Amino acid sequence: MRHTxxxxxxxxxxxxxxxxxxxxxxxYNIDSLNVAPTLDESVSHITxxxxxxxxxxxxxxxQLHKLIDVITVxxxxxxxxxxxxxxxxxxxxxxxxxxxxLRAAEIFRAKIVDVGPRSFVIxxxxxxxxxxxxxxxLEPLGxxxxxxxxxxxAERGSLR
Amino acid sequence: MSDTGSDVLIRSLREEGVxxxxxxxxxxxxxxxxxxxxxxxxHILARHEQGAVHMADGYARACGRPGVALVTSGPALTNxxxxxxxxxxxxxxxxxxxGQVPLPAIGSDAFQEADNVGLTRxxxxxxxxxxxxxxxxxxxxxxxxxxxTGRPGPVLVDIPKDVSNFPCEFHYxxxxxxxxxxxxxxxxxxxxxxALALVQQARRPLIYFGGGVILSRAAPELRAFVEKLRAPTxxxxxxxxxxxxxxxxxxxxxxxxxxxxxxxxxxxxxxLVAIGARFDDRVTGKLDEFSPxxxxxxxxxxxxxxxxxxxxxxxxxxxxxxxxxxxxxxMEGEDFSAFQExxxxxxxxxxxxxxxxxxxxxxxxxxxxxxxxxxxKMFQMTRGQAVVTTDVGQHQMWAAQYYHCQEPNxxxxxxxxxxxxxxxxSAVGAQVARPxxxxxxxxxxxxxxxxxxxxxxxxxxxxxxxxxxxxxxxLGMVRQWQQLIYDERLEAVDLxxxxxxxxxxxxxxxxxLRASRADEVEPVLERAFAHPGPVLIDFRVSRTENCYPMVxxxxxxxxxxxxxxxx
Numbered sequence: 001m002r003h004t005x006x007x008x009x010x011x012x013x014x015x016x017x018x019x020x021x022x023x024x025x026x027x028y029n030i031d032s033l034n035v036a037p038t039l040d041e042s043v044s045h046i047t048x049x050x051x052x053x054x055x056x057x058x059x060x061x062x063q064l065h066k067l068i069d070v071i072t073v074x075x076x077x078x079x080x081x082x083x084x085x086x087x088x089x090x091x092x093x094x095x096x097x098x099x100x101x102l103r104a105a106e107i108f109r110a111k112i113v114d115v116g117p118r119s120f121v122i123x124x125x126x127x128x129x130x131x132x133x134x135x136x137x138l139e140p141l142g143x144x145x146x147x148x149x150x151x152x153x154a155e156r157g158s159l160r
Numbered sequence: 161m162s163d164t165g166s167d168v169l170i171r172s173l174r175e176e177g178v179x180x181x182x183x184x185x186x187x188x189x190x191x192x193x194x195x196x197x198x199x200x201x202x203h204i205l206a207r208h209e210q211g212a213v214h215m216a217d218g219y220a221r222a223c224g225r226p227g228v229a230l231v232t233s234g235p236a237l238t239n240x241x242x243x244x245x246x247x248x249x250x251x252x253x254x255x256x257x258x259g260q261v262p263l264p265a266i267g268s269d270a271f272q273e274a275d276n277v278g279l280t281r282x283x284x285x286x287x288x289x290x291x292x293x294x295x296x297x298x299x300x301x302x303x304x305x306x307x308x309t310g311r312p313g314p315v316l317v318d319i320p321k322d323v324s325n326f327p328c329e330f331h332y333x334x335x336x337x338x339x340x341x342x343x344x345x346x347x348x349x350x351x352x353x354x355a356l357a358l359v360q361q362a363r364r365p366l367i368y369f370g371g372g373v374i375l376s377r378a379a380p381e382l383r384a385f386v387e388k389l390r391a392p393t394x395x396x397x398x399x400x401x402x403x404x405x406x407x408x409x410x411x412x413x414x415x416x417x418x419x420x421x422x423x424x425x426x427x428x429x430x431x432l433v434a435i436g437a438r439f440d441d442r443v444t445g446k447l448d449e450f451s452p453x454x455x456x457x458x459x460x461x462x463x464x465x466x467x468x469x470x471x472x473x474x475x476x477x478x479x480x481x482x483x484x485x486x487x488x489x490x491m492e493g494e495d496f497s498a499f500q501e502x503x504x505x506x507x508x509x510x511x512x513x514x515x516x517x518x519x520x521x522x523x524x525x526x527x528x529x530x531x532x533x534x535x536x537k538m539f540q541m542t543r544g545q546a547v548v549t550t551d552v553g554q555h556q557m558w559a560a561q562y563y564h565c566q567e568p569n570x571x572x573x574x575x576x577x578x579x580x581x582x583x584x585x586s587a588v589g590a591q592v593a594r595p596x597x598x599x600x601x602x603x604x605x606x607x608x609x610x611x612x613x614x615x616x617x618x619x620x621x622x623x624x625x626x627x628x629x630x631x632x633x634x635l636g637m638v639r640q641w642q643q644l645i646y647d648e649r650l651e652a653v654d655l656x657x658x659x660x661x662x663x664x665x666x667x668x669x670x671x672x673l674r675a676s677r678a679d680e681v682e683p684v685l686e687r688a689f690a691h692p693g694p695v696l697i698d699f700r701v702s703r704t705e706n707c708y709p710m711v712x713x714x715x716x717x718x719x720x721x722x723x724x725x726x727x
Contacts, residue, residue: 014278017281021281059468062463062464068340
């Protein structure tokens with residue numbers, strides 16, 4: 001099963017390699033990884049997605065906790081959270097398909113951030129599924145490149 | 161002259177109560193060695209960096225205080241990695257200082273440059289590159305704290321050459337600031353109550369403990385616990401010394417070369433209490449057939465050890481000593497006579513297994529010396545009171561089976577990583593930690609050749625270690641596997657071309673002795689023990705003796721080979 005995990009780490013030299021090294025050293029997979037500073041500049045936030053059975057995910061979170069530079073680990077597993085990807089999609093459609101590309105972008109609430117004589121760069125945010133869906137749609141219309149952030153995740157606010 | 165980084169190192173070590181550094185100098189640590197000289201700090205010169213780290217490790221295992229090693233950059237650090245990984249596998253508290261090229265040269269592929277922090281990341285509990293001399297003292301304090309608390313382990317501090325020479329006023333912090341590193345030492349009362357209730361229901365209980373008992377200094381509590389229950393108790397290779405090996409409640413070691421009774425008890429028990437042990441594959445054998453009938457309690461300070469491979473019914477995260485104290489508190493005033501009566505048939509079963517296949521050997525006076533006989537003699541002559549270090553292989557398993565250590569911190573062996581060559585340097589470190597103890601290194605003729613250079617250190621430092629080579633002129637354990645599992649196709653295991661050990665001892669300035677017949681074993685050991693300096697004894701043992709019981713890897717632990725197959 002796919003899991004999205006948030007890890008808050010001390011913003012120290014080499015901390016990312018400790019996290020990534022734990023995964024590779026123990027044979028776990030990272031499907032996507034996102035790292036950036038938080039408002040507190042001594043802390044970075046990592047969102048990573050991984051997969052495995054319950055025992056594997058339990059080990060992954062425990063092993064992450066065990067790293068000295070890790071502050072908190074939150075496996076979003078079954079909890080309520082929002083996850084978003086950002087993607088930049090380069091499309092070079094044949095002339096007759098340019099309108100269709102624009103339509104697709106509009107339906108997906110994506111933005112055209114660059115236009116060339118033969119190309120568009122489209123910026124899209126959304127759940128990882130949504131981005132996959134847009135990519136599938138653009139594939140036959142001249143999709144040249146897709147770069148994406150991987151999931152960013154945040155817990156939903158409490159209902160009370 | 162004001163202090164520099166190198167003074168900060170030495171002063172910090174003094175603050176930590178460190179009395180000795182095991183090390184080897186080189187370009188990047190010259191300022192540090194200059195400070196050792198100026199401060200008159202005790203330093204022991206290993207002949208190879210692997211040896212230096214094993215010495216610090218043996219020191220830590222023999223006295224429980226953290227060992228300290230110092231090596232230079234590049235090849236010294238790569239040499240040290242085997243030692244660091246050995247300590248990591250067995251959770252031994254050591255702090256290793258390495259030299260690094262000066263800050264401006266880092267990343268330039270400078271002479272003797274290596275990414276020390278990157279190279280050691282997977283084999284240290286934590287590591288540091290100190291880029292600012294003002295952070296050196298605080299880093300050292302953190303390093304010792306991390307190495308010795310929670311589940312202990314090695315910590316590396318990498319110090320660039322210029323940092324070791326930057327001026328810096330020494331100030332040792334009183335506090336460390338690691339709010340997110342808070343190992344849980346207090347066992348949860350509720351879980352401990354649950355555990356005791358489960359134990360009290362047992363008909364076929366088994367206590368199984370490991371190195372955690374030694375590391376948390378919990379041997380007295382463990383002994384009180386098992387004696388109160390009068391429950392059968394087995395231990396891992398790392399647990400040796402937690403209770404005396406010949407204690408009436410001891411079933412001996414379990415696992416791949418464990419006793420028949422211990423492995424069958426593990427297979428048949430209905431309640432298993434795992435204490436400071438981690439269900440290593442050498443213990444469990446085939447995982448899905450491991451102890452299939454038992455409900456399991458697991459006490460360990462490291463949450464990742466719990467449910468890593470084996471399902472546990474009652475997990476207890478906490479320091480072994482703390483958890484055992486709480487268990488004992490709950491047991492105060494409780495009467496266990498009904499419990500003991502109920503488990504009497506279980507004890508009869510265990511005794512029957514022991515009669516079926518005890519740990520035993522028969523030494524005929526005219527036959528070649530049996531390795532078991534040598535170890536047994538050592539045990540008898542020292543009453544199990546010596547500090548015993550080992551290399552890795554058949555001799556190690558025989559030592560585990562026949563040398564019934566009486567006390568914790570008397571057994572020094574590379575259990576997790578299985579590092580050949582560990583025995584001699586760790587014996588040097590153990591002897592430094594315990595100058596008055598009899599330290600015996602049970603060595604293999606294969607393993608010893610990996611670190612024999614450290615004999616010079618024993619001679620130089622007048623450390624009277626006794627190295628007993630169980631010499632079968634084979635890489636014996638590999639030969640045993642090739643015989644039993646690879647249809648006797650022996651490959652790359654014959655060591656008949658080896659040094660004359662007596663002459664080699666002499667060349668190093670140590671006493672060399674040899675025993676080739678059974679009746680020579682005792683007099684040679686007597687002579688060795690009486691000699692005030694280091695001794696190397698060449699025990700020419702039977703070439704073909706194998707170590708049993710043996711659970712072939714991948715088999716369930718109840719399926720043991722008990723002797724060589726008939727041909």
